[in-house]
Amino acid sequence: MSDQATSIIAGTDSEQPDVAAATAAAVAAFAAYRATTPEERSAFLEAVAAEIEADKDAIIPEAVRESGLPEGRITGEVGRTTGQLRMFAGVVRQGDHLGVRIDPALPDRAPLPRADIRQRMVPLGPVAVFGASNFPLAFSTAGGDTASALAAGCPVVVKGHPAHPDTGTLVARAITRAVEKSGLPAGTFSFVLGGIETGQELVADPRIAAVGFTGSRGGGLALVRAAAERDVPIPVYAEMSSINPVVVLPGALEGDVAALAQAYVGSLTLGSGQFCTNPGLLFLPSGERGDAFLLAAGEAVSGASGQQMLTPGIADAYASGTASLRGTDGIRVVGEGSAAGEHAPAPVVYEAPAELLAIDDSTVTDEVFGAAGVVVRYDDVASLLPRLEALEGQLTATVHATDGDVEDASALLPVLELKAGRVLFNGWPTGVEVGHAMVHGGPYPATSDSRSTSVGSLAIERFQRPVAYQDVPAALLPAAVRDDNPWGLRRRLDGTLEA
């Protein structure tokens, strides 16, 4: 479908190998697109969802073919993708993201009168989106970054992931149909295929105002660097790398240890372990119950079979990461499953001595993307806390605990909430709910900007900035900040939110 190294879908089916044409079209579309009313913009997001659904009989098999992921998983991802778009349609219609604040004039204030000052959020401008290999739909062409940027009023230029170019193209065509049917400018959405150079060119383009990225640490940091070299710096929201520590507290081992170990291995091996939130590091109490957990985990993973990884490159990186772990003194294999083909490597659980976390060595703490878990034993929470504090920033941190662990868990929580974007109890980090309270983010290197989330409705705030309007005549005020409040927004008046 896409034979050229680079192609653009920008309103028409004509393909131009030209990033600058896409960003110029985005700039040309910006004024009209950001001027859409909440209703118009919401209807457009819903139209995108409907067009994807209408073409799902073509999209699903293409995504299965390109990603190697099972059809059930891809079908679920279509639902997640359209659900995200509809969630953001609801957010836009409701309007709280506009953050309207009004400090009315105080003409009689002494010693100086106060001007009338009104604030709203405006979109940043054209956004470049880089989709992920592991979610060809939900974190890709029409994924969370695209949906939240479009919701904020920003035109979007997607650089399609080379692991699923044809899926990306089909989705891009669906979005383009929604753009056309909604009467929006063609440049509201563009799709570019290409390699690393194309991505660098897109981020360096002076017309791009922000970047959303989901992928590897190396890829994310390259874009962060490219952005830092621009004359005008821009925000880069790169979701990159996380080993998602899990702490099992002693009480959690008093129940069915084997079931807990199986659940751990289930989360570890889900989708070949190809999730940003894969539980790569587990802290386990020393002692007999811990030994029993480890034995059960070893048995569970030994019975697990490899699954086709997304790309040969990802499988190679997994082979290299596991070889490095295996070759490190002190690390032993707890259990290893079976490979199921050249790019379907065996899942594996290692045990590593805690000392490997303390030294200036990233063998254990670098993410190995795939179904490889490392277990580290600990004696008590006092000795565990400095290990946790020494970890890099994470997307998630998990605690398994019962009521008897309350004291230990209380000591962990303040450390974990500063280390991760999401703290969860008695579950597994894989599975990221799309909702209003979700945070899929976290301190570096989990992301390049911890002040945000790439999943959930708060993600819209990444792509806007505040503007104040001082003594702007009523006839000229933007609708969001007008006295007659035509969009029915809940406003902050003199610091207090309207009821």
Place this chain on the structure above:
Amino acid sequence: MSDQATSIIAGTDSEQPDVAAATAAAVAAFAAYRATTPEERSAFLEAVAAEIEADKDAIIPEAVRESGLPEGRITGEVGRTTGQLRMFAGVVRQGDHLGVRIDPALPDRAPLPRADIRQRMVPLGPVAVFGASNFPLAFSTAGGDTASALAAGCPVVVKGHPAHPDTGTLVARAITRAVEKSGLPAGTFSFVLGGIETGQELVADPRIAAVGFTGSRGGGLALVRAAAERDVPIPVYAEMSSINPVVVLPGALEGDVAALAQAYVGSLTLGSGQFCTNPGLLFLPSGERGDAFLLAAGEAVSGASGQQMLTPGIADAYASGTASLRGTDGIRVVGEGSAAGEHAPAPVVYEAPAELLAIDDSTVTDEVFGAAGVVVRYDDVASLLPRLEALEGQLTATVHATDGDVEDASALLPVLELKAGRVLFNGWPTGVEVGHAMVHGGPYPATSDSRSTSVGSLAIERFQRPVAYQDVPAALLPAAVRDDNPWGLRRRLDGTLEA
């Protein structure tokens, strides 16, 4: 008072020339300080305000001596400073900045149950603050950056401005007394004196989590670069450089042109023009009424006298900037006042041809900090729009207009709101109200991060990030997200704010 190159006030009066000691103390204080309740933290901010007021008979004369600014202005700044601290105390007590979101569990949802997910904002960590030369109180040691970072729950390390070290030290001691009386850890606030190297060391310190800066473009960019070179990148909020374009529309010239011109010169020369929001560039219609405005502006500035600038270095930079303007072909002096001493240079208004804005030359568009204004004539708004679009990002953009200018003003507004953090009508940009709707920010190079403001209550959001709590047992939940809502916060339940 401060003979050493570097000094720290951190709970005691002992002075240690050691940035690392200050940041280590901040880290040590973070857990206890961020655990304060809204009431405790608000009371602390109010105690800081009270301690500054209690010592104002010492602080005011010291600030007058060090800054050369008149006593009335400094007295006003004390009120602005304590007012800001009390505003943030109110923000903290009210609690909306915590952004609480709760998506309750849906155990019966098909195909998968939904976990209980709750979100709140947590403080980023120790913040480094660099005060401004031109506001020795309101944008300095206890200024807006410090107040908003403390309000967010972040310990603060201030690098005092070398232009007012003794004022800074007095204010730092007032804050330290409030820290002690409030029973907070000493490292909640530290004050360091030093030069550029000290500042670089502070920003490079791995314990610093964010930076607030108000000052020159050169100084701000140096800190941005220092932050980009860290292993772990951090947000840098640098408010740097703006020429604050003013557009006079034809209708505004139909009234009292001389009064308008005098008001312009009044804003231009206020405080020797040493404001970030000084109106450095004014667009004036061609034609007779514009000629009359220019003549009146020339007369007004000719009658104005120079005032002592803040430092010899600032006066030197003003001399160099005005020499560059004066030496540029096509630029003419419209009017020039009189100098009042070596460091009290003459205010001046220039006229420059519009072509100088179009070429790749920053002579006219670089900020000249001080009372130097450039007037550019235009024929119609159609020719003006590309000039405005070509400008760099600004803190403010001003329009003078009457009802007859509505069409022109409507065309300007969408351009100006993308160019500046604040758009104002029929006033002058100097004078930045401290309130809830204010934005003192804007696209680069006005600031290094347009997603924020350094004045007004929204500034608190710069120093926090979201964390999600998934299925965290009730006994362990932070107070902000507990079901019993002990702080009486207004929460977003399943996407909808509580009434």
